[in-house]
Amino acid sequence: MSDSFKVLYYVNQFFGQIGGEDKAGIPPEFRPGKIGPAMGFEALLKGEGTVVGTIICGDNYFNENKSDVLEIILNMIKEAAPDVFVAGPAFNAGRYGVACSEISKAVAQQLKIPVVTGMYVENPGLDNCKAFAYVVSTSDSAGGMRKALPSMAALASKLAKGIEVRSPEEEGYIARGMRKTLIVEKRGSQRAVEMLLARLKGQPYETEMPMHVFDIVTPAVPIKNLSKATIALCTSGGIVPTGNPDKIQSASAQKWGKYDISNKSALNAPDFYTTHGGYDPIYANEMPDRIAPLDILKEFEQEGYIGKVFDWFYTTTGTGTAVNKSVEFGTQIGAELKAAGVDGVILTST
Amino acid sequence: MKLEIGRIYIKDIQLGKETSVIDGVLTVDKQGLIDNLKEDGRIKDILIDVARPGEKVRIIPVKDVIEPRVKIQGGNNGFPGVTSKQAQCGEGRTHVLYGAAVVTVGDIVGFQEGVVDMWGEGAKWTPFSKTYNLTVDIQVVAGLDPHTHEETVRIAGLRASEFIGLAGENVTPDEVLTFEIGSMFEETTKYPDLPKVIYAEMNIxxxxxxxxxxYGVNQSGILPALLHANEEIDNAVISGNCVAACDKITTYQHQNNSVIYDLYAQHGKEINFLGVIMVPEHTTLAGKVRASDYTVKLAKMLGADGVVVSEEGYGNPDSDLLMICKKCERNGIKTVLITDECAGRDGLSQPLSDTAVEAVAVISGGNVSHVVTLLPADKVIGNAAAIAVLSGGWEGSLLEDGSMMCELNAVIGATSEIGFHNVTCRLY
Structure with a gap:
């Protein structure tokens, strides 16, 4: 058994066989060996893996002491150093689901240990963790245990052994929201024509790209007195100091840059140019202010129309940059600007 | 309109002293081609090479790919309105050196040029690993402004394909394809019960x-134009763009537009194929509204029941794509869209920069940010270091052992939005 992989298991007080609602307040404890569903789970590993321990925590205790308890549990897991971490399944239990979800996300993100859990598709914990853990789709009650565990065990085994996990349909987990690029038999135009024929005949078809639902961003409150306000200049038009010192990518940016413009009255060529690969750069390179109008902002500052232009200019490349990356950049830049007391931002795109 | 395309199967390319096709072997008069192209005073130097499927060869930075052809009957040889006098495309007979391609390389003009690998991992991701490629590396004279530089290499590639295509003039094709569609009234009389389908091809x-x-007219200044299904596949349309290498429509892909081919295959069987609306993708909102309104109006005038809409590029054109979709669906015209995705390197981001509930039937050409590692090549045609600045590459893309990490963004034709390639995305 020495070369078998190590699994660490998490359950709540009920599945940990401590008790029902009256025991929901118990703090986390580590028990060597397998308890509750972990027993059936280990049997399904067919000797290839061992459950080295089970962490049990009361659902109320977890939900009422989230940040502290998470740290304690993470330390237990670090110590046990499993090859794969398994939680639940939580079925449609709300508090248990949230516990499994929070722990799963933290283990995957912070400890970089692969995680398998199981939930009913409407479990409130699902959305928080499905991108990080493999969440096996279960029924809404514990009656589905016998059906859930084989899928969870198969996934855990694959993850521990580094075998490629196949599609959600094949493996039984809930789609993680990852767009996986694949080579398929038919070319795209053929698939398009077949899909159109199906639509025209009223036959079933399945889109390859379900449409996204956009977040709604609440606008900041208006600036009351512009003549006292500090305004920062940001762009996704790729204007950078010539030479692109931070090597911001020409498409699909992985980073942003900030540059001191406190002593500049404009973004002049040839000191600045664009590294953006998504538009005709000639006119931007002639006059970078066309993309990020520092010249006008500085004029406004001199006239007293605005209070001050913020000393730093923020920039990245918008073309092909994933929305998730943009959200990350926006959050980081926004936090800096907020901390620096900036009141407003001119954000230009191309 | 009736067009015959005679395919002459090319099984190899050799460099020699005359240009000919004998038993499927295309021999190219190397010096003759160089001299011909250098008649353009803006060109300083030309390097000619050959890259065959399976060879450990990398071509970078690739600007365009063109299929060598010759007009046998009807119209004009070359690209009417660009390299030859205006003539009607889509009629008569054209011979194609099928399986051969001209690939233009040279000093980088913009970030949007790409890579073609002829073997291994890289070959999977580009359709141009399967063609016998004659590479034309174009060095221009000093001091050309970027627009002139771009035009010079664009025209040189077209002229090279014309020069080589002549070798097919007196060769009996291995296969002859016939493309014939009459007036809309004739076709509708013939097929009264078949749904009428139009193709809206968006171009950057x-x-x-x-x-x-x-026909040499820059689409940016014109309203959406209606073409007969034969015109584009007979040299009426050329690419002057790279967008990102992965989803630009190269001239070769215009010449062999797979949506047109696949709709044609159903004409008279399942559908009545009405033709192609060429839709410009403008930078301004007014332009997007105008082009989408006009496209839908044309589709309605023609009585279309269904439309395939293909995009070129990503980001702002996603809005054009969805505007056309929304307006068609509201007018009772069923849509299928072909696009690709900017889902990030981890694939976890939303695929498009716009959204529409009406977009219920969408084909994905794959994630442009999918990262691939391309193995070291035995030979690089062009300049391997170019990857550092190409869209899809980054400083450090080129590793010490000569292998290269990049996003599909940098691979020519990888995520084709006319569905020319076999890549897609699935939700995992």
Whole structure:
């Protein structure tokens, strides 16, 4: 058994066989060996893996002491150093689901240990963790245990052994929201024509790209007195100091840059140019202010129309940059600007 | 309109002293081609090479790919309105050196140029690993402004394909394809019960390295134009753009537009194929509204029941795509869209920069940010270091052992939005 992989298991007080609602307040404890569903789970590993321990925590205790308890549990897991971490399944239990979800996300993100859990598709914990853990789709009650565990065990085994996990349909987990690029038999135009024929005949078809639902961003409150306000200049038009010192990518940016413009009255060529690969750069390179109008902002500052232009200019490349990356950049830049007391931002795109 | 395309199967390319096709072997008069191209005073030097499927060869930075052809009957040879006098495309007979391609390389003009690998991992991701490629590396004279530089290499590639295509003039094709569609009234009389389908092909028209030409006319200045299904596949449309290498429509892909081929295959069987609306992708909101309104109006005038809409590029054109979709669906015209995705390197981001509930039937050409590692090549045609600045590459893309990490963004034709390639995305 020495070369078998190590699994660490998490359950709540009920599945940990401590008790029902009256025991929901118990703090986390580590028990060597397998308890509750972990027993059936280990049997399904067919000797290839061992459950080295089970962490049990009361659902109320977890939900009422989230940040502290998470740290304690993470330390237990670090110590046990499993090859794969398994939680639940939580079925449609709300508090248990949230516990499994929070722990799963933290283990995957912070400890970089692969995680398998199981939930009913409407479990409130699902959305928080499905991108990080493999969440096996279960029924809404514990009656589905016998059906859930084989899928969870198969996934855990694959993850521990580094075998490629196949599609959600094949493996039984809930789609993680990852767009996986694949080579398929038919070319795209053929698939398009077949899909159109199906639509025209009223036959079933399945889109390859379900449409996204956009977040709604609440606008900041208006600036009351512009003549006292500090305004920062940001762009996704790729204007950078010539030479692109931070090597911001020409498409699909992985980073942003900030540059001191406190002593500049404009973004002049040839000191600045664009590294953006998504538009005709000639006119931007002639006059970078066309993309990020520092010249006008500085004029406004001199006239007293605005209070001050913020000393730093923020920039990245918008073309092909994933929305998730943009959200990350926006959050980081926004936090800096907020901390620096900036009141407003001119954000230009191309 | 009736067009015969005679395919002459090419099984190899050799460099020699005359240009000919004998038993499927295309021999190219190397010096003759160089001299011909250097008649353009803006060209300083030309390097000619050959890259065959399976060879450990990398071509970078690739600007365009063109299929060598010759007009046998009807119209004009070459690209009417660009390299030859205006003539009607889509009629008569054209011979194609099928399996051969001209690939233009040279000093980088813009970030949007790409890579073609002829073997291994890289070959999977580009359709041009399967063609016998004659590479034309174009060095221009000093001091050309970027727009002139771009035009010079664009025209040189077209002229090279014309020069080589002549070898097919007196060769009996291995296969002859016939493309024939009469007037809409004739076809509707013939097939009264078949649904009428139109193809709306969006083309990038946004400035340097972002333009598309129909009979030499830059699409950026015209309203959506209706073409017969035969015109584009007979040299009426050329690429002047790279967008990102992965989803630009190269001239070769215009010449062999797979949506047109696949709709044609159903004409008279399942559908009545009405033709192609060429839709410019403008930079301004007014332009997007105008082009989408006009496209839908044309589709309605023609009585279309269904439309395939293909995009070129990503980001702002996603809005054009969805505007056309929304307006068609509201007018009772069923849509299928072909696009690709900017889902991030981890694939976890939303795929498009716009959204519409009406977009219920969408084909994905794959994630442009999917990262691939391309193995070291035995030979690089062009300049391997170019990857550092190409879209899809980054400083450090080129590793010490000569292998290269990049996003599909940098691979020519990888995520084709006319569905020319076999890549897609699935939700995992």
């Amino acid at each position: 028209t946004q400035g340097l390295l972002h333009d598309t030409y129909i």
